[in-house]
Amino acid sequence: MSAKRDRVSVIGLPRDSLATIPAYRPTPSGKQRPAHPVKLNNAHTEGGAPLVERTVEAATGVSVEQYLQLDFRRFIDAVDQAGGVEVGTKRRLKDSKTKLNLAPGRHLLKGGQSLQYVRSRHVDQSADPGRIQRQQRFLVAALEQLTARKVLTDPVLMGRVARTLLGPPRSGRASGRTV
Structure with a gap:
């Protein structure tokens, strides 16, 4: 930051x-x-x-300085509480390991499908670099959409998402340092 x-x-x-x-x-x-x-x-x-x-x-x-460790359930729940995340793809994304199957176009992904999207490494030959690129696009889209939906300024909605993401024991300060 x-x-x-x-x-x-x-x-x-x-x-x-x-x-x-x-x-x-x-x-x-x-x-x-x-x-x-x-x-x-x-x-x-x-x-x-x-x-x-x-x-x-x-x-x-x-x-x-800080880290956030999410398990799959917290990720799914947080995306669902935020109303999903819209992503676009120029070509079909199909991964037999994660069961992701998206046609070209725009898609509103709920929690489970979002997890498939950010975890898929077998949709093409790009493997981890492709997955990292999808994860980065997903984070940008999520932040833009949370801002547009005013989730970040609604104390009730933001509180739900924050409790899901930050609830113990999966968050922390790196090496106990206070930031």
């Missing part, structure tokens, strides 16, 4: 990117684990969000 809080940037990191997990002490063993190279998504498997934070900071040099 910009210093003036008028702009947000999102950087997508492909899950299969090679990264070095910094040395850490896993629980419950408490034994020091040395730094080691892995696919980025393995950092979460090994040490949850705190280790992902440290790994991303080490790989990019960018400080992670």
